[in-house]
Amino acid sequence: MQKALSRRALLAGSAAVTFLSTLAGFPVPDGRARAQTAGAETAGPRLGDPRPFDRGALLDRARALAGEPYEAPQPKAAEALEQVDYDAYNVLRYRPSRGLWLGETRHPVQFFHLGRYFQLPVTIYEVEGAVARPVLYDPSLFDYGDTGLESALPDDLGFAGFRYMNPGEPPTDWLVFLGAAYFRTAGPFGQYGLSARGVAIDTATDDGEEFPRFTEFWLEKPAPAENGADDRQVVIHALLEGRSVVGVYRFVARNENGVVMEVETTLFLRREVERLGIAPLTSMFWFSETNRHRAPDWRPEIHDSDGLALWTGAGERIWRPLNNPERLQVNAFVDNNPRGFGLMQRDRDFRNYEDDGVFYDRRPSLWVEPLGEWGEGAVELIEIPTNDEIHDNIVAFWRPQTLPALGQPLSLAYRLHWVADNPYPAGDNGRVLSTRIGRGGVPGQERPKGVKKFVVDFAGGPLGGLGRETPVEAVIAASRGEIVDKYVLKVVGTERWRAVFDLEAGGDDPVDLRLYLRLGEQTLTETWLYQHLPFDFPA
Helix, strand or coil, X not given: CCCCCCHHHHHCXXXXXXXXXXXXCCCCCCCCCCCCCCCCCCCCCCECCCEECCHHHHHHHHHHHHCCCCCCCCCCCHHHHCCCCHHHHHHCEECHHHCECCXXXXXXXXXXXXXXXXXXXXXXXXXXXXXXXXXXXXXXXXXXXXXXXXXXXXCCXXXXXXXXXXXXXXXXXXXXXECXXXXXXXXXXXXXXXXXXXXXXXXXXXXXXXXCEEEEEEEECCCCHHHCCCCCEEEEEEEEECCCEEEEEEEEEEECCCEEEEEEEEEEECCXXXXXXXEEEEECEEECXXXXXXXXXXXXXXXXXXXXXXXXCCCCEEEEECCCCCCCEEEEEEEECCCEEEEECCCCCHHHCCCCCCCHHHCCEEEEEEEXXXXXXXXXXXXXXXXXXXXXCEEEEEEECCCCCCCCEEEEEEEEEEECCCCCCCCCCEEEXXXXXXXXXXXXXXXXXXXXXXXXXXXCHHHHHCCCCCCCEEEEEECCCEEEEEEEEECCCCCCEEEEEEEECCCCCCEEEEEEEEECCEECECEEEEEECCCCCCC
């Protein structure tokens, strides 16, 4: 899960770093390739010979591949690509004037070069109607600066991935596919953060995680807006391959007030897997107001996401603040036909981050909306220890209870919302604003050993119209230990309500806590779930 390059450098800015790439080389065709009308420095990439494209045929191909032994790809020019290190990434750039569909569509496409950290190429096609043409690699598409790499690298490299660009100047991107089966968007604030993946295989298992990769992409050329087409929408097809799985994907993404992406996937298992994750999300959580005591950093909080939000099939709304544990933690939230889940960045106050370089307050939230019935299974949350912000250490996905037989299809559809907040807010429920932990007991008196005080703030929904004298009650349960000294109050000068309680629980085992506010028989808030990992404050 750890990245060799600084995550801040690679993921913080939309166009700050150009990655390197390698594509399974199609030979540069002769005169049969599509002619370019502009000069060499302004023409888009050349396209190879036409071939038919049909999604049904792609599904048949994937089914056939699942019955064949997997052959792991090998880098074509690994020794040369080792020269394309971090410093080279900051110099080497795709030429903006060479974008695919530049001047023809709202969102032209640029491509990533291969390098030390992305050594395996992907094959990329342009699709118009039912005709696909491979996008051909050419070193002239890239500006190598003073690196000297253009003479050190083979001429038949391909691309590592691609990105869709925004209109206007300076050029910025909004949707990126790069590395294994990862993709991400800049969300509503133009700031990258967490990532999505095509699939997760055996995450947090004894045998180790497998990382299938997208090997081929088909990019549908958007129709011009003057023809009545939706020029804000892009359509991408992809083939995924790994030792255990083959998959076919269709992505339909629209960039307007955030990014909404509809995903259709059909998977074929090659071999038995222990843990299959659908719609996996990958994020970073180092510390927040909850575990601030563990962080040797001057900034108040550092995270791409601060909680897992759940909307269960039964209609319950749940907020689970994230942890940065001292050892790996895996939690499963069993459900039937979930309505949605996501890794969210609720805290949007810059003062809680004070970082004007990577702007954690602008990181997108990512909500998964199942389309159709997903049946029984669980949303699984995996939290991995980290001691820095450069490591993605949070994973969440849907794990179906039943898997198909080998070679048989598993087809699911879902919608990804890269947004500021939950796209389906519960207006009839207040929600959690913050979770804080301190020493238990009473100030000025001897503090009981091992007792922790929890302070959870709620706001919104029916809470806003309640006066301070309203008898709001906190309903609290713990998997072990004892809850003492609980009370609820309205915070003076605000519309926030605060639940306070002490937890007496010895030992080192986690304590699962559950809390919500009610007034009589009326539930006022979403459910706060928290896994307390016992610790001692510094003396």
